[in-house]
Amino acid sequence: MTLNRRNLLAAAAATPIAAGLPLSGARAQAQNTIRIGVLNDQSGLYRDLSGPGSTQAVRQAIQDSGVTQRGINVEVVQADHQNRPDVGSTVARQWIDRDGVDVIVDVPTSSVALAVNTVVRERNKVFLNSGAATSDLTGAQCSPNTVHWTYDTWMLARGTGGAMVRAGGDTWFFLTADYAFGHALERDTAEFVRSAGGRVLGQVRTPFPGTTDFSSYLVQAQASRAKVIGLANAGGDTINSIKQAAEFGLTRRGVKLAGLLVFVTDVHSLGLQTAQGLVLTETFYWDLNDRTRALTQRLGNMPGGLRPTMVQAGCYSAVLHYLKAAADMGAQQAKASGIETVNRMKAMPTDDDAFGQGSIRPDGRKIHPAYLFEVKTPGESRGAWDYYKLLSTVPADEAFRPLAQGGCSLVRT
């Protein structure tokens, strides 16, 4: 919140200058200013995959969009939601009601995202979610004000879960982070496993946040004699699970780990020695093609010397598209109605360096291809951050849950 306050102070300092101008000029200035709020984890386990790097990506998107040359001012504020829904919805309310924020971007942690989703809808603003995973954002809880940009639990389940079952992993045990995200990921993956003829032998719900030792759960998973242990968790939890699974020799004795949500920063943290062979699904990898490499180059080093994650790339892509729509409609129009702006975004095809060409469906799902990667062995890696090899590409129209199956009220059946 301090950064937010600092930005407000800066705005306050700028006021006397505007006060010298005729009143209509000042008002025109305010009406032409779009405020983007980046709300995510700035201090906990999801900081590296979103955090200040997402803000950096948003700033890059503003620069690349060229809207300032067209007379639209864009301001960015950021805040830490500490992975707590109460904190997240309070910040969202303050931003919209008091600080005139028009768009809220990123919001990892599904429980927080669902809370912010409601706040933004009530106030008719725009919610561009990149960081959260729950497919409920475009299913039961879909909103005309929300676009779910980067990935979701259904896509992860189809990508990684599907690949594991095809490779013979037909009995599963889940280690599930005990909150909205973990539950959604477990549910979506279990559906895939069952529909492919596999069986789910059990699951254990681990407290979130605050679990550091997973050995007890891993031993329970092993006792179930499942062939695959599905890790329905993320960030630091996944890192600890994988590290401790290796320590307890699970993988050496033929049990396969399915990291259902693994980010490139997690692989970096684990080191290739521990992470090698892990199969995972992402929609963006910095070294995927010329366009992603060019974007990574433009973004420069992320905080902590990291490379951009798909969540940060999603923030870039979402804001770029939003600003295109806003420039098209005029800033004043875009600020007036969140629903109108999202509808305009849905009507325009998307195209950017992060995800290539894509589109936004009526339920608010942004669609683009998904990629199944395998983590390289230390021998295969040719340099820093050379971590993934591409196993297969899931085309955009197959990567996400079919429109009719989500149960979204915005979809006319």
Added chain:
Amino acid sequence: MDEIFGIPAPLLFGQLLLGLINGAFYALLSLGLAVIFGMLNVINFTHGAQFMLGAFVAWAMLNFLGLGYWWALLLAPIVVGLFGVLLERTMISKLYKLDHLYGLLLTFGVGLIIEGLVRNEFGSSGLPYRIPPELSGAWDLGFMFMPVYRGWVVIVALVACIATWLVIERTRIGSYLRAATENPALVQAFGINVPRMMTLTYGAGVALAAFAGVLAAPIYSVNPQMGSNLIIIVFAVVVIGGMGSILGSVLTGFGLGIVEGLTKVFYPEASATVIFVVMAIVLLLRPAGLFGRA
């Protein structure tokens, strides 16, 4: 297969053992806290950050100086302990005459600053640190697969706890320390440098935290928040054991590790809260803690 309360016996034994291993960390960390509180009357909220620093110093030694695990086990506590000495001399020593609350706020703030600085430098997702080759591998105990490293942690933690207890209860310097806690003015009058003793005690307590940090580095993710995740539990351990009671905090550490381990089998969702439930019950029945003096 034999079952106990509907859980297969081998699984239950495994969980008890794992609980004991986690208890070793709780014991080691609460030991340092108890030593500091017992002698200095300071509630050291920087303890989690110092635990984390131990792990990060181990990582830095490996990556910048090429010094492996065994050197880190020896040197990291010294380095972080010296940092503790500096902290005590420049800040904490100014607060001895004031209410506990001031020491608590100061150490809590310093802890947040350290954590923030490390996070800024290294990010939040952590750094890789591997189990030393001498301690990798595992024993098959029949009822479970026991990594050698976890066994090592339990043994080392026990040795450290017993050694600390012996130093304080059975040596001359320990008796000075205990006397200085009771009546610093009198001990000073006998020509013993009490402020220096306080400084060294704080340094030793901090070194114990860093030692636990090095032990944790190969099995937990080495990240800036690793200490704050653990420290709340450890404080509960110290309160349950009786503030300042060394034996109390060690026994409670191991005991609560086991309680938590069992909760992970019977009702995993509650495993993060069970320790606080125990704390509430103990405080209601014995406000001074299980081993504390009222």
